[in-house]
Amino acid sequence: MTVFLIRRLLQTLAVLFAVSLVVFVGLYAVGNPADILLPDDATEVERQAAIRSLGLDQPLIVQYGLFLKNALSGDLGRSFVYNEPSIKLILARFPATLELALSALFIAMVLGFPLGLYAGLHPGTRMERAIMTGSILGFSLPNFWQGLMLILIFSIGLGWLPSSGRGQTGSLFGIETSFATWDGIRHLILPATNLALFKLALVIRLTRAQVRETMPLDFVKFGRARGLTERRIVGVHVAKTIAAPIVTVIGMELGSVIAFAVVTESIFAWPGMGKLIIDSINRLDRPVVAAYLLVITFLFILINLVVDLLYTALDPRVRLGGKS
Amino acid sequence: MSALLEVRGLKTHFYTRAGVVKAVDGIDFTLNAGEVLGLVGESGSGKTVASFSVLGLIDPPGRIVEGSIKFKGEELVGSPVSRMRQLRGRDIAMVFQDPMMTLTPVLKIETQMIETVLAHETVSRKAARDRSIEVLRRVGIPTPEDRIGAYPHQFSGGMRQRVAIAIALLHAPALILADEPTTALDVTIQGQIIAEMQKLVAETGTAMIWVSHDLAVVETIADSVAVMYAGRVVEHGPSANVIGRPAHPYTEGLLNSIPSRTTPGKRLNQIPGMAPSVLNLAPGCPFAPRCPYEQPACAEIPPARNIGPEHMARCITPLTRELT
Incomplete structure (x- = not known):
């Protein structure tokens, strides 16, 4: 029983890791959130500032590494839209x-x-x-x-x-x-x-x-x-x-x-x-x-x-x- | 002494899409209290259907179309379901062929035994459980007070069949129908179970119908033997007579097919051809196409003829010589 649970826990971590990778790459491919978040009349300087503050200027691998590091400490990032921890938004509606x-x-x-x-x-x-x-x-x-x-x-x-x-x-x-x-x-x-x-x-x-x-x-x-x-x-x-x-x-x-x-x-x-x-x-x-x-x-x-x-x-x- | 079980002209037919399967087509036999009848035949000869008919356990599309089954003088054919349920397991019990399949896999032995007791008697669960343990001990289950809490899959095949036999014995029935109870077991276990059942029925004076395709097994346990072929009893009599001096060519063929009766080095005897399908039976003696003694008169169904005291055969030229 204990062996079973430990094996399950390791499997769980492996699956979560795989899913996070797929999700992250998939979302990266869909489009740049800055295009949607910023008003149409935003200047190039404002645009660059926003992208930097969201961490979107980093290469994919760095962004993913940061995401993983935060995720391991229980932080799944803040919503771009609500500026609240995303996990909190989800659990509130769960x-x-x-x-x-x-x-x-x-x-x-x-x-x-x-x-x-x-x-x-x-x-x-x-x-x-x-x-x-x-x-x-x-x-x-x-x-x-x-x-x-x-x-x-x-x-x-x-x-x-x-x-x-x-x-x-x-x-x-x-x-x-x-x-x-x-x-x-x-x-x-x-x-x-x-x-x-x-x-x-x-x-x-x-x-x-x-x-x-x-x-x-x-x-x-x-x-x-x-x-x-x-x-x-x-x-x-x-x-x-x-x-x-x-x-x-x-x-x-x-x-x-x-x-x-x-x-x-x-x-x-x-x-x-x-x-x-x-x-x-x-x-x-x-x-x-x-x-x-x-x-x-x-x-x-x-x-x-x-x-x-x-x-x-x-x-x-x-x-x-x-x-x- | 009146008979315990009297079967007269029993016909059980199955109404399938392909036509009417006359699985049992007019059989008669009588069984006295404490007597053991061996019901012998090849697969598809109707022996199992005959025994299920006694309990009224024929599933659609099959049904008993004709005949009478009298148990202790009471007519069972057409008797209401509620009455049949009272008799099943209490007065007439059954042991099935495959002990792997007869016990419900997801319920403990205990549960299944207690419910069988409570189905027919109003006693406390404790009393029902005590009686179950007692019966398990009688059929040779070691430490039954521990084993009763186990699930069926925790028993070996032979032990499971002992449990099934114990369930059959719970209400000390007057009649046990044993449908090839040793066929699925190892030869060594077979011998044990046969000896065990012989002892148990002798002790309690229980009558038994032992359904089997194995004449050698039947010879050791049965007082009388009925040989079935294509839905009919072709020979019936005391076992010593039927097995010692078979009158029907089919019985002779069955006996000759037992390997131990053949001289070493000689080819095994076999009955040529296959058991006929009871779906479209040709007129006349159903065994004629495979019979070495076939003659023109076999084109009509032969009547039952008395060969000796209580010894009957359906053959126009019954054999008379002793088997060597």
Whole structure:
């Protein structure tokens, strides 16, 4: 276990280093931030001064070295635009995105698992076909279009739910969150649903496939031959067997839901990290983009670790590090 | 004494896209309390389907289309699912072929044994666990009070089969269906398990149907033998008679195929051809195409003929000579 964690830590550092290099070179190639930051009527002298103060006059390798050195001491640079530490900007918006992502995954699981289970247990029925057709729509219709339709129907058409912003937040266990107020929850429903639809389809299809693979196995028949109820067989034996792969996929998806909440946050004007990153890319605010990508990379690695640990808890046959 | 299990004219067919598979097509046999019946045949002869039919564990597209299965005088064909569930595991237990697959991999032995007890009796978990440990000890698991907390993958194949047998014995059933329980095991373990089961059923007066393709194994354990071919019983009688003086050419062929019966240096005997597909069975005796004694009269299905006391064969020219 300790060996496993140490090995993971070293892998994490290697990955972060590689990502930082790619990000830095990529951003350098995109364009010169000074062109965008400075007003059109700035003189050449002002321009040169600004470039020097941002450190953009140094060669790429020097800039990267400086970035790495600062990063190792926990400083990911100051935003060109806000003149604040970029990590602080990102973390300030992180709760809103996390809240959205967790709500979306929650919806996807709470609806997707039972629907997938039903579809897997009743193949060929009309209900199964309806569920599967619905799930195809779920992941083949473009996400942004689904978002617009949600707004059109539930905000504009029916007027039930607000379509933009985070609404009023309240404090719950010392954390600023939408869950604390009714207004906050109302604001959360549409964007969370939008973000959930794709994952919902995924969970349904995955669960169904797993159930259909597991039901013909001998241990299901042996369960019946022992006189267990169908409820016990499906609810305990089958559910626990398929839990490990499903948790793995959902865990991986949490990372992607956080990273790709960008579209949903843009549509619903959700004040999360995704919106910040889009704005920062447009303004070539390099430190914020770099910091964002490193934070997301770190999140992915962290989630993978948690998933691996969960997997061993769910499936006793799996041992960490491949050794017993 | 009335029979424990009486099977009359049982037909179990599978309605597949390719046509109707008559896996079991009219079999009869009777089993008295404490008796061991060997059900012998090649793969696809219907022996496993026959034993699953007794428990009502035929999955769609298969179903019992005709016939009667009486257990202690109670008709099981058409009996409601709830009643079948009561009988399964309590009055009729089953041991499967592959011990690697029959126990649920993600649940502890303990969990699986306790739930089997609780499926049929209202006792405390503690009492259920104590009884499970007791039964594990009886089937020869060393230090069962420690081993009961282990997962299936922590046992060897032979030990797992012992656990499966222990589960079958939990409720002291009147009948155990053993579906090739030693086929997947090493030869040395095979011998142990056979001896163990022989002892256990003799101690408790449990009747058993031992499904196998191995006449040599059946010879050691069964009181009577039913030989199945293409969904029908072609020979049935006391094991000493069936194995000592086979009346059906197929039984003779099976016996001659056992390597130890052949003189060293001589070519192994084999039955020419393959077991027929029960999907499109030609009319007449299904064994005729492979039979060395085939004659024109074999174009019609031969009736069951009595050869000796309780010894029946479906052949128009039953063999009479002693096997050498």
